[in-house]
Amino acid sequence: MYWHWRDPKVLDLMRSANFPASLALYGMCGLLWYYEGRLRDWPAQARAWWHQQQQG
Template identity: 55%
Template sequence: MPFLYASAEYIRPWKLASLAAGIALLIAGSIYTPAPDWDIPISFIMALLTYLTAPCSLRVLLERRWRQFPAAAFTTWLSVDGCYAAYWYFKDPAALELMRSVNAPASLALYGICGVIWLYRGSLKDFVRELRRAINSSKAP
């Protein structure tokens, strides 16, 4: 089984809408939060890498696909810290040194949350149908 999802999963309207909402929140945060390491380009870079890899990394753990664990660990690091460190190393090393230790835990938490949000493979309609079925079956005597 490949590590990344099939391309059809990445173009589902509900996933793209949630990605757009997340990027909008990140952009708003970069404008209204006085953090020296929060700007619009890194918001896009980290959000897009997270979109591509977070659900795949989480699935590796949930399904215990240990052979793919190195890919999951690498893409998690790349999305959470690697791209951030490279970007700020070239843009403003002082901001990197000041903020890296604070950014990593927050970004890792967001990565995990996004992995949960985008984990489901299917349409939003299918998700709601399966959720209702699961709720109804748990109510049965």
């Protein structure tokens, strides 16, 4: 809200620069939300999936 009153042009620049970071964070949160299991087990299962994909 501050930049809206202070300098609207800067607000437009910040929005375009912030989009890739926001999109990446949104995607990571979506992956965690989609996962059906304990968060503690997620890294091991992700590694197992990755190794399975590498082997074909």
